[in-house]
Amino acid sequence: MAEIRHPRLAWQFGEVVETHPATPRAKSLLLDVPGWEGHKAGQHVDIRLTAEDGYQAQRSYSIASAPEDNRVELVVERLDDGEVSPYLTDELRPGDKLELRGPIGGWFAWEAKDGGPLFFVAGGSGIAPLMAMIRHRAAAGSDVSCHLLYSSRSREETIFAEELDQLAASDGSLQVFHTLTRSQPPDWTGYARRIDRVMLAEVSPEENPLAFVCGPTPLVESVATELVGLGHDARRIKTERFGPTGG
Amino acid sequence: MSEGFVSRGFRGRRRQTDDRLPPGQYLVEGFPVLSAGPTPRTPLDEWDFSISGEVDEPKRWTWEDFQALPSEEITRDIHCVTKWSKLGTAWEGVSIDTLLEGVETAAEHVLAFCDGGYTTNLPLEDVTGGRAWIAYAHDGKPLEPEHGGPARLLVPHLYFWKSAKWVRGLQLTTYDIPGFWESLGYHNYGDPWREQRYWGD
Amino acid sequence: MDERRLDGNAVGGLLGEVFTFEVTMAEAACDRCGTVAHVGETMAYVTEIGTVVRCARCDNALIRIAQNPRGYFLDLRGVSYLRF
Ligand SMILES: Cc1cc2nc3c(=O)[nH]c(=O)nc-3n(C[C@H](O)[C@H](O)[C@H](O)COP(=O)(O)OP(=O)(O)OC[C@H]3O[C@@H](n4cnc5c(N)ncnc54)[C@H](O)[C@@H]3O)c2cc1C
Ligand SMILES: [Zn+2]
Numbered sequence: 001m002a003e004i005r006h007p008r009l010a011w012q013f014g015e016v017v018e019t020h021p022a023t024p025r026a027k028s029l030l031l032d033v034p035g036w037e038g039h040k041a042g043q044h045v046d047i048r049l050t051a052e053d054g055y056q057a058q059r060s061y062s063i064a065s066a067p068e069d070n071r072v073e074l075v076v077e078r079l080d081d082g083e084v085s086p087y088l089t090d091e092l093r094p095g096d097k098l099e100l101r102g103p104i105g106g107w108f109a110w111e112a113k114d115g116g117p118l119f120f121v122a123g124g125s126g127i128a129p130l131m132a133m134i135r136h137r138a139a140a141g142s143d144v145s146c147h148l149l150y151s152s153r154s155r156e157e158t159i160f161a162e163e164l165d166q167l168a169a170s171d172g173s174l175q176v177f178h179t180l181t182r183s184q185p186p187d188w189t190g191y192a193r194r195i196d197r198v199m200l201a202e203v204s205p206e207e208n209p210l211a212f213v214c215g216p217t218p219l220v221e222s223v224a225t226e227l228v229g230l231g232h233d234a235r236r237i238k239t240e241r242f243g244p245t246g247g
Numbered sequence: 248m249s250e251g252f253v254s255r256g257f258r259g260r261r262r263q264t265d266d267r268l269p270p271g272q273y274l275v276e277g278f279p280v281l282s283a284g285p286t287p288r289t290p291l292d293e294w295d296f297s298i299s300g301e302v303d304e305p306k307r308w309t310w311e312d313f314q315a316l317p318s319e320e321i322t323r324d325i326h327c328v329t330k331w332s333k334l335g336t337a338w339e340g341v342s343i344d345t346l347l348e349g350v351e352t353a354a355e356h357v358l359a360f361c362d363g364g365y366t367t368n369l370p371l372e373d374v375t376g377g378r379a380w381i382a383y384a385h386d387g388k389p390l391e392p393e394h395g396g397p398a399r400l401l402v403p404h405l406y407f408w409k410s411a412k413w414v415r416g417l418q419l420t421t422y423d424i425p426g427f428w429e430s431l432g433y434h435n436y437g438d439p440w441r442e443q444r445y446w447g448d
Numbered sequence: 449m450d451e452r453r454l455d456g457n458a459v460g461g462l463l464g465e466v467f468t469f470e471v472t473m474a475e476a477a478c479d480r481c482g483t484v485a486h487v488g489e490t491m492a493y494v495t496e497i498g499t500v501v502r503c504a505r506c507d508n509a510l511i512r513i514a515q516n517p518r519g520y521f522l523d524l525r526g527v528s529y530l531r532f
């Protein structure tokens with residue numbers, strides 16, 4: 001019955017133009033979405049899959065590409081017992097059509113004009129919307145101070161590792177801190193434990209940063225709680241929970 | 248827009264049907280958790296269960312009182328409106344017949360209320376006659392909070408949203424008060440064998 | 449802690465089927481405790497039966513929405529006002 005359609009959020013098709021492994025367990029999908037009117041860094045899309053028998057499954061994925069990029073990039077982490085993510089990482093290939101709607105959400109978003117300083121905290125695929133912000137910040141030539149604390153299982157499971165290193169090397173106001181929770185390379189000098197209060201205090205930029213925290217729900221909730229405990233202004237902490245899993 | 252569209256190679260979670268199942272249902276092995284709110288964790292020394300509303304005298308049991316009531320072992324199939332079913336689930340709990348013993352009432356309906364604010368409505372006759380329980384154990388172990396512990400309503404002959412988690416009491420009423428999902432388009436009675444999922448089914 | 453909860457922001461797609469503006473940026477006042485927060489900052493519980501958006505402070509059900517073959521059912525009883 002009720003067919004309510006908001007044109008901005010109507011379901012539409014994107015075409016997969018390229019896929020490549022982001023890590024052994026995550027895939028980067030590049031989509032061409034005809035008529036895409038752009039997005040704000042931090043927003044997500046809803047993806048809907050339809051089986052032959054009409055069965056449908058729907059999930060949300062953050063946009064990792066900068067608004068300045070004309071292709072939409074998603075990074076999907078494979079959950080072995082998942083319903084949708086293994087399809088997106090293993091089955092989907094260039095030329096396939098993907099039904100989606102978006103961009104969605106104005107709350108967990110950042111534009112260069114919003115300023116900083118910025119404090120980004122990510123776990124696993126939670127880097128995706130923050131990557132869009134980091135890329136947007138670079139593309140817009142913003143020099144607001146930006147610190148990223150990124151938790152991954154290991155170096156090879158660190159999504160966007162090289163691009164982050166390159167961006168940080170060429171930009172004095174961007175600092176990237178990694179923590180590797182499961183295994184570390186022999187010469188590793190970074191953190192090697194789950195994010196905790198001490199770590200947050202060590203890497204947080206000074207003076208009342210605007211904080212964006214994204215990843216699996218347990219990580220997001222513990223980081224948000226610790227930040228408030230450290231005296232951060234709760235109204236300047238924005239969160240995006242991915243659910244029970246995701247890194 | 249998606250008329251006739253199929254995502255190439257997508258099958259979804261394998262859905263296994265079985266002729267012991269009501270129409271439109273498929274079998275699951277695990278025990279899916281559906282949470283419409285945070286999981287309440289009421290300490291047992293603060294927990295009680297009450298029968299209230301249209302009764303000659305309200306009744307109330309503490310956790311200790313409740314454990315002293317005669318309990319039953321129940322093995323039944325359960326059917327969720329989201330289409331999964333689980334066969335032969337094992338429970339232990341107190342029959343509602345036991346709780347209503349000696350209660351005089353003109354009520355024809357009950358509204359189950361729960362920690363966290365959830366409610367569900369049922370005809371009184373569907374929770375009596377050995378068809379409904381307050382269950383506090385599943386598979387021989389105390390019921391886990393995510394599955395409704397310390398205690399949940401168990402009404403296996405109706406869709407499983409009627410088997411309210413974290414139940415704290417039954418309000419007996421002469422009129423019908425639609426519950427949390429019943430007021431949001433879901434069927435007031437919810438018989439899986441007649442596929443009563445939504446209003447009008 | 450509840451591993452399955454999400455931010456209100458996550459249900460912008462579903463709410464966007466009903467509201468014609470970017471509802472995650474609207475402010476919702478909780479009818480129980482008075483807390484005013486953007487819809488995107490609240491807590492969302494997404495299930496196959498329906499979605500419940502709750503006050504981050506007191507867990508009051510602000511918005512309940514079910515979408516099924518009988519239509520969209522939107523219950524805003526827990527919100528004293530939406531400002532946008
Ligand atoms: C706003 C938003 C943005 C997101 N962005 C991204 C992104 O950029 N990249 C990304 O990879 N993911 C992202 N996610 C997560 C994504 O939407 C999916 O949840 C994820 O891909 C898993 O989907 P799935 O179908 O593979 O797994 P599912 O079949 O949904 O199962 C996922 C896992 O969770 C467990 N699980 C699921 N439901 C329950 C339950 N009820 N009880 C207990 N365990 C359960 C399962 O056992 C399984 O291990 C985002 C989520 C949100 C809300
Ligand atoms: Zn409140």
